[in-house]
Amino acid sequence: xxxxxxxxxxxxxxxxxxxxxxxxxxxxxxxxxxxxxxxxxxxxxxxxxxxxxxxxxxxxxxxxxxxxxxxxxxxxxxxxxxxxxxxxxxxxxxxxxxxxxxxxxxxxxxxxxxxxxxxxxxxxxxxxxxxxxxxxxxxxxxxxxxxxxxxxxxxxxxxxxxxxxxxxxxxxxxxxxxxxxxxxxxxxxxxxxxxxxxxxxxxxxxxxxxxxxxxxxxxxxxxxxxxxxxxxxxxxxxxxxxxxxxxxxxxxxxxxxxxxxxxxxxxxxxxxxxxxxxxxxxxxxxxxxxxxxxxxxxxxxxxxxxxxxxxxxxxxxxxxxxxxxxxxxxxxxxxxxxxxxxxxxxxxxxxxxxxxxxxxxxxxxxxxxxxxxxxxxxxxxxxxxxxxxxxxxxxxxxxxxxxxxxxxxxxxxxxxxxxxxxxxxxxxxxxxxxxxxxxxxxxxxxxxxxxxxxxxxxxxxxxxxxxxxxxxxxxxxxxxxxxxxxxxxxx
Amino acid sequence: xxxxxxxxxxxxxxxxxxxxxxxxxxxxxxxxxxxxxxxxxxxxxxxxxxxxxxxxxxxxxxxxxxxxxxxxxxxxxxxxxxxxxxxxxxxxxxxxxxxxxxxxxxxxxxxxxxxxxxxxxxxxxxxxxxxxxxxxxxxxxxxxxxxxxxxxxxxxxxxxxxxxxxxxxxxxxxxxxxxxxxxxxxxxxxxxxxxxxxxxxxxxxxxxxxxxxxxxxxxxxxxxxxxxxxxxxxxxxxxxxxxxxxxxxxxxxxxxxxxxxxxxxxxxxxxxxxxxxxxxxxxxxxxxxxxxxxxxxxxxxxxxxxxxxxxxxxxxxxxxxxxxxxxxxxxxxxxxxxxxxxxxxxxxxxxxxxxxxxxxxxxxxxxxxxxxxxxxxxxxxxxxxxxxxxxxxxxxxxxxxxxxxxxxxxxxxxxxxxxxxxxxxxxxxxxxxxxxxxxxxxxxxxxxxxxxxxxxxxxxxxxxxxxxxxxxxxxxxxxxxxxxxxxxxxxxxxxxxxxxx
Numbered sequence: 001x002x003x004x005x006x007x008x009x010x011x012x013x014x015x016x017x018x019x020x021x022x023x024x025x026x027x028x029x030x031x032x033x034x035x036x037x038x039x040x041x042x043x044x045x046x047x048x049x050x051x052x053x054x055x056x057x058x059x060x061x062x063x064x065x066x067x068x069x070x071x072x073x074x075x076x077x078x079x080x081x082x083x084x085x086x087x088x089x090x091x092x093x094x095x096x097x098x099x100x101x102x103x104x105x106x107x108x109x110x111x112x113x114x115x116x117x118x119x120x121x122x123x124x125x126x127x128x129x130x131x132x133x134x135x136x137x138x139x140x141x142x143x144x145x146x147x148x149x150x151x152x153x154x155x156x157x158x159x160x161x162x163x164x165x166x167x168x169x170x171x172x173x174x175x176x177x178x179x180x181x182x183x184x185x186x187x188x189x190x191x192x193x194x195x196x197x198x199x200x201x202x203x204x205x206x207x208x209x210x211x212x213x214x215x216x217x218x219x220x221x222x223x224x225x226x227x228x229x230x231x232x233x234x235x236x237x238x239x240x241x242x243x244x245x246x247x248x249x250x251x252x253x254x255x256x257x258x259x260x261x262x263x264x265x266x267x268x269x270x271x272x273x274x275x276x277x278x279x280x281x282x283x284x285x286x287x288x289x290x291x292x293x294x295x296x297x298x299x300x301x302x303x304x305x306x307x308x309x310x311x312x313x314x315x316x317x318x319x320x321x322x323x324x325x326x327x328x329x330x331x332x333x334x335x336x337x338x339x340x341x342x343x344x345x346x347x348x349x350x351x352x353x354x355x356x357x358x359x360x361x362x363x364x365x366x367x368x369x370x371x372x373x374x375x376x377x378x379x380x381x382x383x384x385x386x387x388x389x390x391x392x393x394x395x396x397x398x399x400x401x402x403x404x405x406x407x408x409x410x411x412x413x414x415x416x417x418x419x420x421x422x423x424x425x426x427x428x429x430x431x432x433x434x435x436x437x438x439x440x441x442x443x444x445x446x447x448x449x450x451x452x453x454x455x456x457x458x459x460x461x462x463x464x465x466x467x468x469x470x471x472x473x474x475x476x477x478x479x480x481x482x483x484x485x486x487x488x489x490x491x
Numbered sequence: 492x493x494x495x496x497x498x499x500x501x502x503x504x505x506x507x508x509x510x511x512x513x514x515x516x517x518x519x520x521x522x523x524x525x526x527x528x529x530x531x532x533x534x535x536x537x538x539x540x541x542x543x544x545x546x547x548x549x550x551x552x553x554x555x556x557x558x559x560x561x562x563x564x565x566x567x568x569x570x571x572x573x574x575x576x577x578x579x580x581x582x583x584x585x586x587x588x589x590x591x592x593x594x595x596x597x598x599x600x601x602x603x604x605x606x607x608x609x610x611x612x613x614x615x616x617x618x619x620x621x622x623x624x625x626x627x628x629x630x631x632x633x634x635x636x637x638x639x640x641x642x643x644x645x646x647x648x649x650x651x652x653x654x655x656x657x658x659x660x661x662x663x664x665x666x667x668x669x670x671x672x673x674x675x676x677x678x679x680x681x682x683x684x685x686x687x688x689x690x691x692x693x694x695x696x697x698x699x700x701x702x703x704x705x706x707x708x709x710x711x712x713x714x715x716x717x718x719x720x721x722x723x724x725x726x727x728x729x730x731x732x733x734x735x736x737x738x739x740x741x742x743x744x745x746x747x748x749x750x751x752x753x754x755x756x757x758x759x760x761x762x763x764x765x766x767x768x769x770x771x772x773x774x775x776x777x778x779x780x781x782x783x784x785x786x787x788x789x790x791x792x793x794x795x796x797x798x799x800x801x802x803x804x805x806x807x808x809x810x811x812x813x814x815x816x817x818x819x820x821x822x823x824x825x826x827x828x829x830x831x832x833x834x835x836x837x838x839x840x841x842x843x844x845x846x847x848x849x850x851x852x853x854x855x856x857x858x859x860x861x862x863x864x865x866x867x868x869x870x871x872x873x874x875x876x877x878x879x880x881x882x883x884x885x886x887x888x889x890x891x892x893x894x895x896x897x898x899x900x901x902x903x904x905x906x907x908x909x910x911x912x913x914x915x916x917x918x919x920x921x922x923x924x925x926x927x928x929x930x931x932x933x934x935x936x937x938x939x940x941x942x943x944x945x946x947x948x949x950x951x952x953x954x955x956x957x958x959x960x961x962x963x964x965x966x967x968x969x970x971x972x973x974x975x976x977x978x979x980x981x982x983x984x985x986x987x988x989x990x991x992x
Contacts, residue, residue, distance in 0.1 A: 398645060398672070399646070409570055409679065410569075412679055413571075413686070413687070421684065428680050435669060439649070443653060482569070486569035487569070
């Protein structure tokens with residue numbers, strides 16, 4: 001075997017661009033030392049990454065870093081979709097970070113650099129073809145966030161959030177690594193495709209207790225990243241303590257990272273007979289607990305955090321159909337994965353819009369505040385209030401938030417195609433519970449303001465308004481043409 | 492695009508564009524005027540849909556649904572969703588009723604915006620959006636599209652109750668939203684149970700069972716029937732209705748009772764019975780028993796009510812019980828009774844809520860204890876209230892008679908001890924209906940004027956008369972010439988039962 005590998009640099013283009021963005025931002029900050037230039041550099045980098053990923057994805061599937069037939073880097077359509085979504089999310093979060101960065105003590109260069117690093121992790125994650133690349137990419141995605149969460153200087157809550165997040169996340173990664181190591185011990189492979197093929201060829205491997213333990217460790221470790229119940233406890237405290245844009249990034253990009261990693265291992269590597277029941281249970285617990293606890297929240301970001309826990313449950317739900325034999329036909333499996341991806345895309349779009357609206361309605365650099373702080377906000381700012389309500393209603397899965405409605409429909413459909421009617425009913429009932437708190441938040445926006453009246457905040461920064469407008473416009477667009485997302489997700 | 496397809500699109504597009512226009516017009520009164528004009532324009536294509544030749548031409552076995560006009564465009568192939576609209580004799584009267592009631596409500600809002608803080612402009616826009624949802628539900632010939640329009644109605648109606656309602660409106664609105672969402676998510680699961688088994692969501696193709704297995708049909712019918720029972724509402728799933736009606740503004744109550752509830756009964760006939768006939772036959776006795784329970788319970792509760800709007804709301808539970816009894820018999824007579832009962836209830840209860848709103852606006856109370864002697868101070872209002880109450884209790888010659896009488900007749904004809912008993916009980920319920928409406932009239936219009944009623948002036952505003960007169964005339968017309976509705980429905984109902992049996 002040749003020792004020299006040929007490397008397909010075109011396949012790696014998105015990763016180069018993302019990593020280059022981080023370096024570029026650092027240089028611009030060093031040379032120009034102006035906040036605007038640094039943010040602009042990061043923004044340009046994110047756009048370039050998205051464009052590069054789209055270009056790479058437009059061609060046929062490219063593979064590189066191969067050993068025999070097994071490749072560590074698979075630049076297929078799914079990878080391109082993931083990379084584009086990560087880059088655009090980063091761009092959106094940069095835009096809504098502008099008031100925070102302008103207002104005060106947050107170091108702009110470091111902030112943008114860390115965000116770009118995290119984006120690099122996300123871009124690599126989508127293309128990862130083996131467990132080690134996958135875990136390293138996921139850590140690259142998460143590691144900068146420990147620092148970003150703690151960036152609100154002088155805030156005890158922020159520091160606490162950072163430490164909680166750090167400890168929980170490191171434990172989760174260790175679990176996943178241990179699981180990967182055990183899998184290697186059982187099978188001698190780490191490539192996702194090879195693992196899948198091995199389990200297919202030698203079903204007796206499944207009877208080894210070590211296999212079950214290894215699979216469980218990998219899945220549960222990744223469940224931490226998705227903030228699935230019962231591994232969710234870190235999420236609300238972390239979201240609430242982090243600066244608002246970072247909370248937005250955590251609940252969109254970071255969660256998407258967990259979902260992508262989980263999908264990769266479940267789809268390609270691990271046996272569905274073992275993962276299916278575990279995921280079904282996780283999905284039921286996650287959406288039910290997330291929704292029930294969200295009902296009682298009084299702080300805006302905590303409410304959104306718990307709701308995003310519940311949403312993770314809806315994303316996992318289609319995979320739960322794999323628990324049943326009817327859900328394991330090739331067609332039903334493909335539908336389930338596509339449904340999970342499609343739901344995730346719809347969700348991050350609506351969630352980003354919701355966070356952008358919160359940022360717009362709050363004073364620059366402030367935290368999310370309580371629900372009462374938002375009383376009557378839509379009366380002062382009808383357009384922002386309308387966009388916020390549209391995002392919330394979409395998350396609840398009702399018209400006029402058609403994007404969210406189609407997301408729920410996709411999930412229910414894939415479940416019924418897979419014969420998991422009971423899980424579809426659980427999803428349905430959860431949608432009703434979910435509406436209760438989304439409606440409460442949306443109704444607060446139009447409630448009569450309190451007597452003392454929150455001071456009318458200054459006009460929002462143009463960048464935030466633009467991010468909100470673009471996210472809302474995209475949500476409306478995919479609401480009327482959901483086939484765009486469904487096609488991308490199914491490839 | 493043919494003339495019929497143009498009309499189908501126009502019926503939905505005109506109110507939708509109207510809502511947008513209302514939202515962009517800055518001045519409140521001008522915006523309300525624009526909205527009323529849009530509602531009026533929407534009535535035109537709605538009426539025109541029914542004009543013309545209704546013969547159905549086709550080859551092969553005749554399907555259970557034979558639309559006069561239809562439009563079929565792909566929308567989201569990945570979810571089996573097609574933009575498939577169509578109209579026939581079952582849906583057309585409901586379409587016209589919806590367009591008419593929305594126009595009357597918009598016109599009424601032009602004259603008076605209910606207190607509660609919201610602007611009249613937003614109310615008119617929401618009314619138009621609700622209209623789009625209801626019309627879409629009646630016109631949809633694709634199950635997924637049907638579900639989509641079914642959901643569109645939910646939040647605008649919530650906003651109407653929460654924004655312009657009475658003192659306890661938030662709780663009532665939330666209850667309405669959560670209950671009906673519970674119904675619609677079951678509808679979603681039911682729809683995709685059918686779609687997953689049949690591979691298509693086309694109602695025309697699916698009507699008659701289309702080779703669905705017995706188990707699928709039972710599961711689908713159960714889910715769909717519960718979903719529609721929440722919306723109709725069927726006892727014991729009705730408890731959102733009185734709260735919502737009592738708190739909603741007058742126009743909200745009119746739309747809610749007049750056409751929104753019909754989405755449930757219409758869905759039961761078109762979707763649940765049509766798509767899962769075996770499930771319908773299996774569940775018919777249960778539906779029948781629940782329907783009769785609704786009639787009896789509704790009437791008994793009404794006898795004990797002491798709030799005007801609450802009483803009318805509960806009377807809806809009883810009336811919808813008659814409609815569901817008609818559907819449950821699965822006979823031509825029964826389904827026709829259900830259809831005409833639907834229309835009659837929409838006309839009469841719409842009128843009743845308009846009148847109750849007028850009484851409450853003038854006397855500032857709806858409590859029966861504080862109302863009496865209305866005919867002394869406001870004879871014309873009292874006369875109209877008497878007319879509407881008598882129409883609602885089913886006096887022959889007025890619209891309410893046909894639906895109730897023929898539901899009972901259908902149950903008798905169905906035969907067997909169960910259905911005969913149900914028919915007898917339903918007839919007793921009919922008598923109770925008369926009892927509580929007469930009690931209502933005795934309390935409100937007769938006797939010496941109470942202090943609250945003493946302040947009421949005799950005059951009626953022109954806007955009020957404009958809103959009420961069409962309904963009074965329709966109640967008379969449908970009562971005297973029931974073929975206005977039944978003439979259109981006979982063909983479609985027989986076609987449906989042909990494939991269902």
